Amino acid sequence: MDERVREHAETLVDWSARIEAGDDVVVSVGVDAHDLAVAVAEVLGERGANLVTTYDSGELTRAHLLAHGGAFETPEHELALYENADAVLRLSGGRNTSATADVPGATRAAHDEARKPVREAYMDTDWVGTLHPTRSFAQQAGMSYEAYRDFVYDAVLRDWESLAEEMGGLKAILDGGSEVRLVTGETDLTMSIEGRTAVNSAASVAYDSHNLPSGEVFTAPHATEGEVRFDVPMTLRGERVRDPWLRFEDGAVVAHGATENEGVLTDILDTDAGARRLGELGIGMNRGIDRATDTILFDEKMAETVHLAVGRAYDACLPAGEAGNDSAVHVDLITDTSEDSRLEVDEEVIQRNGTFRWEEGFEE
Amino acid sequence: MDERVREHAETLVDWSARIEAGDDVVVSVGVDAHDLAVAVAEVLGERGANLVTTYDSGELTRAHLLAHGGAFETPEHELALYENADAVLRLSGGRNTSATADVPGATRAAHDEARKPVREAYMDTDWVGTLHPTRSFAQQAGMSYEAYRDFVYDAVLRDWESLAEEMGGLKAILDGGSEVRLVTGETDLTMSIEGRTAVNSAASVAYDSHNLPSGEVFTAPHATEGEVRFDVPMTLRGERVRDPWLRFEDGAVVAHGATENEGVLTDILDTDAGARRLGELGIGMNRGIDRATDTILFDEKMAETVHLAVGRAYDACLPAGEAGNDSAVHVDLITDTSEDSRLEVDEEVIQRNGTFRWEEGFEE
Numbered sequence: 001m002d003e004r005v006r007e008h009a010e011t012l013v014d015w016s017a018r019i020e021a022g023d024d025v026v027v028s029v030g031v032d033a034h035d036l037a038v039a040v041a042e043v044l045g046e047r048g049a050n051l052v053t054t055y056d057s058g059e060l061t062r063a064h065l066l067a068h069g070g071a072f073e074t075p076e077h078e079l080a081l082y083e084n085a086d087a088v089l090r091l092s093g094g095r096n097t098s099a100t101a102d103v104p105g106a107t108r109a110a111h112d113e114a115r116k117p118v119r120e121a122y123m124d125t126d127w128v129g130t131l132h133p134t135r136s137f138a139q140q141a142g143m144s145y146e147a148y149r150d151f152v153y154d155a156v157l158r159d160w161e162s163l164a165e166e167m168g169g170l171k172a173i174l175d176g177g178s179e180v181r182l183v184t185g186e187t188d189l190t191m192s193i194e195g196r197t198a199v200n201s202a203a204s205v206a207y208d209s210h211n212l213p214s215g216e217v218f219t220a221p222h223a224t225e226g227e228v229r230f231d232v233p234m235t236l237r238g239e240r241v242r243d244p245w246l247r248f249e250d251g252a253v254v255a256h257g258a259t260e261n262e263g264v265l266t267d268i269l270d271t272d273a274g275a276r277r278l279g280e281l282g283i284g285m286n287r288g289i290d291r292a293t294d295t296i297l298f299d300e301k302m303a304e305t306v307h308l309a310v311g312r313a314y315d316a317c318l319p320a321g322e323a324g325n326d327s328a329v330h331v332d333l334i335t336d337t338s339e340d341s342r343l344e345v346d347e348e349v350i351q352r353n354g355t356f357r358w359e360e361g362f363e364e
Numbered sequence: 365m366d367e368r369v370r371e372h373a374e375t376l377v378d379w380s381a382r383i384e385a386g387d388d389v390v391v392s393v394g395v396d397a398h399d400l401a402v403a404v405a406e407v408l409g410e411r412g413a414n415l416v417t418t419y420d421s422g423e424l425t426r427a428h429l430l431a432h433g434g435a436f437e438t439p440e441h442e443l444a445l446y447e448n449a450d451a452v453l454r455l456s457g458g459r460n461t462s463a464t465a466d467v468p469g470a471t472r473a474a475h476d477e478a479r480k481p482v483r484e485a486y487m488d489t490d491w492v493g494t495l496h497p498t499r500s501f502a503q504q505a506g507m508s509y510e511a512y513r514d515f516v517y518d519a520v521l522r523d524w525e526s527l528a529e530e531m532g533g534l535k536a537i538l539d540g541g542s543e544v545r546l547v548t549g550e551t552d553l554t555m556s557i558e559g560r561t562a563v564n565s566a567a568s569v570a571y572d573s574h575n576l577p578s579g580e581v582f583t584a585p586h587a588t589e590g591e592v593r594f595d596v597p598m599t600l601r602g603e604r605v606r607d608p609w610l611r612f613e614d615g616a617v618v619a620h621g622a623t624e625n626e627g628v629l630t631d632i633l634d635t636d637a638g639a640r641r642l643g644e645l646g647i648g649m650n651r652g653i654d655r656a657t658d659t660i661l662f663d664e665k666m667a668e669t670v671h672l673a674v675g676r677a678y679d680a681c682l683p684a685g686e687a688g689n690d691s692a693v694h695v696d697l698i699t700d701t702s703e704d705s706r707l708e709v710d711e712e713v714i715q716r717n718g719t720f721r722w723e724e725g726f727e728e
Binding site: 024026031037038039042043045046048050053054055056057060064065066067069072073075076077078082083084085086 | 386390393402403405406410425439441442443445
């Protein structure tokens with residue numbers, strides 16, 4: 001086994017999820033994430049944690065959803081599993097990223113809605129999502145398997161403490177700010193961040209960060225106005241969506257489009273009322289991720305990008321006791337800010353053309 | 365996909381587990397049982413059942429157990445999963461039947477002991493175990509993959525209603541009997557079945573039968589006396605055990621041995637007090653299974669064999685409210701009765717040299 005698989009597992013269990021003896025851990029295993037799962041099981045054993053492994057297969061989900069009549073119920077046994085879990089480690093790793101492409105959006109939405117309590121219980125745990133490099137992901141990234149593995153481990157096996165410190169500066173600016181404006185190309189969007197708390201997403205639950213790799217600072221915007229176009233290409237629900245755009249009025253999407261597979265976007269926005277409002281504004285800060293690979297886990301962390309998610313907001317960004325945007329979905333979309341762009345907080349430019357104001361080369 | 369995979373899934377969901385709309389079902393997926401899992405997910409969707417899939421990998425279990433310090437606790441999240449499940453469908457299908465061969469018996473025993481409440485919750489569901497034909501199982505059976513698939517589907521896709529009727533006759537004899545004696549080769553064993561109820565194991569929870577395929581009649585003996593040798597070769601916990609034998613006094617094992625890997629048997633017997641007493645006497649009646657394949661699911665159902673299990677007894681064989689033999693383990697061992705044998709109930713021979721008294725060719 002590649003020694004980096006073991007290092008990945010250690011980073012996940014220790015730095016990211018902070019697993020301790022006696023913790024009840026669920027490990028979700030993608031069909032081809034077996035090697036990482038074995039390494040994670042070993043590290044969990046060393047830490048004295050308890051283990052339940054679930055099987056994550058797009059083909060299986062597709063078969064179940066397509067055959068089901070559509071009157072989905074909340075699965076009480078799955079709910080009980082997550083309600084009694086301390087942590088969930090999700091190891092993505094399929095064989096075909098389009099495995100569920102032909103499941104109708106309405107079916108997914110009905111299923112998502114019925115599983116909302118399960119999703120909430122899951123998110124109440126110390127959950128962390130990561131990815132095992134598979135040939136399928138390499139293909140989606142347009143890379144050889146060997147090069148893709150290097151890409152993944154370069155992004156995952158980082159000095160997370162150092163990156164956390166670097167990102168703390170941007171968090172401080174956002175926490176003290178009221179309004180964010182993003183301008184680039186056809187995008188001109190204004191969002192309120194008044195009263196919201198930014199998350200220094202340093203790939204650890206200790207930072208309210210639930211992705212490995214991470215390397216972004218995000219918050220939960222509201223009162224969104226204007227238009228935004230997402231030019232980083234990506235696959236949503238198994239379909240390539242090109243250049244999606246959203247127009248906001250009074251915080252909600254009032255118009256949208258895409259040059260390819262617009263219907264996927266429509267299905268997402270039609271899930272529920274919250275799916276038409278933003279749940280997240282994220283600013284990529286991981287300069288170890290040097291290219292878009294059509295995998296949200298990496299793309300949204302890429303330096304010189306900004307992403308927005310329609311749907312559910314993370315509680316960590318909200319004042320205690322206050323509910324943020326609620327939805328059964330949380331779907332991220334990404335804009336390239338490397339050229340012809342500015343990101344402002346309260347009318348002060350904090351990033352121009354991909355360079356932050358505290359970085360060398362920033363033009364005032 | 366082989367059409368028989370779909371038929372297998374239908375038999376499992378409908379005949380065996382009797383799944384209905386809204387049932388909360390756990391499907392345990394062996395690493396290479398993916399195709400059957402997809403077919404089962406489809407049939408469960410058609411029936412309107414809810415689905416959680418768990419991942420069953422010997423390599424993963426081995427990694428966790430070997431790394432763990434040994435102070436195992438009951439995993440509360442796994443317990444909650446099964447306590448809230450209506451049914452569990454276990455689809456065996458690994459890549460290496462010896463994957464856990466180097467896990468020490470004491471470690472397994474400690475793990476089994478800590479998971480006893482989980483096992484009990486699991487067995488309180490409408491659980492069914494079946495097997496997807498894999499290359500690994502074919503190898504263990506000493507058969508080509510193609511021939512092994514035919515073997516499996518011939519055993520699984522049967523007229524279960526007709527077989528259930530045939531087995532009802534033997535159940536009636538056992539239910540009315542007090543003592544069973546098995547004599548063959550070096551074996552001469554006497555067991556009481558007084559007050560116990562035999563199960564007509566027709567591969568359906570409706571018959572208190574939890575295996576697909578099945579085709580055996582079994583009960584829970586007690587007060588066992590004498591010696592028994594098991595000459596059907598089998599792999600226990602990843603190790604080939606040859607010709608194991610047990611000597612009983614006052615219902616408990618007082619001596620044991622094997623010509624190969626005796627230590628595995630010793631580890632099993634040392635699990636707890638109940639592991640030294642019988643939990644099951646089973647009589648194989650499936651004449652569709654025409655050879656031993658070193659897989660207990662099939663071997664114990666084979667016609668012209670009798671099997672005994674040390675460890676836990678099934679509640680279905682016991683008078684209401686009465687506890688039978690209790691243990692963290694249930695391990696089956698098989699004796700060939702095709703030659704030089706007789707099986708008696710209250711001193712009446714009911715099978716001689718593999719032929720039942722109601723079958724053609726029986727010698728009084």
